[in-house]
Amino acid sequence: MSDLSDLPPGRPWWHAAAHPAPALLVALALWGWAMTHTDVSDLDDFGLVTALHPTFWAGLALLTVGFWVTLRGPRRHPAWAPAYVVGLLVMERATQAVLYPTPLYAWAWKHDAVVDHLLTAGRLENADAIGDMAVYDQWPGFFAAQAALVRLLGVDSAAQFMAWWPLVCGLMLLLPLLLLYRTFTEDRRLIWTGVWIFCVANWVGQDYFSPQSVAFALHLGVLAVVLRRYGRPGQSAARQRQAVWTVLVVAVVITHQLTPGMLIVSLAALFLTRRYRDKVPLVTTVVIFLAWCLTAALPFLSAALPDMIRSIGDIGGNVSTGYGATPTGTGAVTTSWVARLLSASVLLLAVVGVLRQPVLRHRAMPLLLIAAAPLPMLGASSYGSEMIFRVLMFMLPGAAFFAAAALLPQVRTLTAMERTSRTEPRRYGWLPLLALLAGTLAFVPSYSGKDRISYFPPAEVDLVRQVVDQAPDASLVVAADRNYPLAFADYWRVDHYWFLDDDREHVDAIVRDPAATLARDMSAVESPGRAYLLFSRGQFADSEMNGLLTTGQLDRIRQSVDASPLFERVAGNDAGVAYVLKETGR
Structure with missing residues (x-):
């Protein structure tokens, strides 16, 4: 292969570095304009999708096209790729924090x-x-x-500050992802396209203010440090790396129940390969995890173990419970299918990338194993009806890498990539760009399509806070379901009960005779505690969109309570109403 001496002289570095700026700046300007012209006061069943100002979609499309064009330019400054990815994270993960006056979920x-x-x-x-x-x-x-x-x-x-946690989480994941991908390639197109696909395919909603969000980043950090240890054999920093991943393992174990199990199966999968057959990370993780389970976490595990054992091997049951609720209405059904198709498309692209890039398949085999390792967890537990979503999330780092490989020409070394990019047929760029653009746009309904359920307006927060603040110690707050803000507020002194969690027979009894049945359920509260009944916008939205009870059924329950002499109204506004059970109703 000839060298680069026959190519025309390049332009000054500053010209190439500045070229991607307009698309990025205009995209962010369009996003900013959309944020000031979007009304979220009356969301429909499509959530944020139909509420967003059209300039948001234009900005997101421009950002995607600009990223693709910038990344394929051989003389672009390397800082532009991360700049575009950060721009993507802002548009993806900060939109809700800017638009909604209260935190979601x-x-x-x-x-x-x-x-x-x-x-x-x-x-x-x-x-x-x-x-x-x-x-x-x-x-x-x-x-x-x-x-x-x-x-x-x-x-x-x-x-x-928790409304901004999705953006913090997205930024937090960049470092371990980059460490993982750079262990197996120096091709910046592959690395940043993989990161981009990961960002747009990570719709499962585990980046909110939660232990899982941090534990997942720590999980990737452990894998990155362990794999780079093998990628840099014989270096003097081996002990430092071992200390780093050991600390990260401890942090994972004390943070989340499921993630240590996912980490163990990933390390076990790596142990099956000849090059990565080191038992130290695997054994260390197992020992730390068991030590925690047999000490601090033993009370919970002792109670939960029978159910966990019964679910082992029940793959069909564990998967089906992930869709235990029945999405109702055009918006809920449509956004649910868009999310599934987005994940399926990324997994299909990953298969294409594995088949199409044999050299990469051999070199990045650990990422392929990491992508496949979580699958056996489907047979371990339903994890509260969420195991299928957690498995998808843990598969995504490896799947996104190979999906990116499917969208790119033959991946070689960085030098070879630069030589071939000039002769690559122009027609090749359109189909991958369209696929990337479709996936990026599909993220919005997948991630924000259920915001009618997830968003709680300030009036709803004020209503619940008013009830909790007036409740004496040992009181009970009853609601249809737990989809409202502060649903667990002051749980150390106030009990909470949601009647839609009961078996169907009892729910049907409440629907038939609401006031009398609820009064009997609430009458066991002893003085000085009081029993409160709360109806709020979030409960109605969740019940209707997930096929639990219709709005008409919930309205009849509320009207029955409102007309009953057993209950007294104690709070109310545009977002809902609250009642207290009178002393005569006990």
Whole structure:
């Protein structure tokens, strides 16, 4: 192959470096314009998709095209690829934080309550003191760190910054991803296209304020450090790397229940290869995990073990429970299928990349193993109906790398790539670009299509806070389901109960005779505690869109309670209403 001496002289470096700027700046300007012209006060069943101003979609499309063109330019400054990816993360993960005045996701509010408990109690507590919520005190890593952050920032609670956690999480994942990918290639197109695909395919919603978000980043960090240890044999820094991944393993184990298991199966898969057959990382992780399970986490595992054993091997049941609710309505069904098709497309592209790039397949075999390793976990547990989504997420780093390989010409060394990129047929660039653009746009309905369920307006937050603040110790707050903000607020002194969690027979009894049945359920609360019944916008949206109860059924329950002499209205606004069971109703 000839050298580069026959090529025309290049332009000055500053000209090539500045060229990608207009597309990036215009895309971000369009995003900013969309943020000031989008109204989220009346979301429909498509969530944020139909609410977004058209300039958002134009900006996202321009950003994708600019990234693709910039990355394929052989003389582009290397800083532009990460600049475009950060721009993507801002448009993907910061949009909701900018548009919504309150944090999304009932689970994020639940985790805020756990942090608040640690700050209030000043210590970890067991089930005798806080019941089922003690499980979070048995894996306290994330919550203890957030409690420390709340103190450090001097804010009242984590709710004041947790809306920005998805963006923080996205940025946090970049370093381990880059370390992983750079272990197997120096082709910057492959590396950054893989990162881009990972970002747009990671729609499963585990980047909210949660232990999983941090544990997943730590998981990738362990794999990156372990794999780079083998990629740099004989270096004096081997002991330092071992110390780093050991610390990361400990952090994973004390932060999350599932992630250590995923890490173990990934390390076990690497152990099957000849080059990476080192038992030290695998054995160390197993020992640390077992030590934690047999000490701090033993109370929870002792209670949960029978159900865990029953679910082993039930792949069909574990997968089907991931779709236990039934999406109802055009918007919910459409966005659900868009999300599934996005994941399926990335996995299909990954298969194409494996078949199309034999050299890369051989060199990056560990990434292929990492992508396949989580699959056996489908036979281990349903993990509260979420195992299929967690498996997809843990497969994604490896799958995104090979999916990127499917969109690129033959991947060789960086020098060879630069030589061939000038003679690559121009027609080749359109189909991969369209695929990348389609995946990028599909992220929005996949990630934000259920925002009607996930968004709680300030009035709903105020309503729930008013109920919790007035509730005496040992009170009970009853609601249809837990999809509302502060659903676990003050759980160490106030109990919470959601009647849609009961068996269908009891739910049907409530639908037939709402006020009398609910009054009987709530009558066991002893004085000075009170029993409150809460109806809010988030409950109605979740119940309707997931096929639990219709809006009409919930309205009849509310109207029955409102007309009953057993209940008294104590709070209400545009987002909902709350009642208290009268003393005569006990």
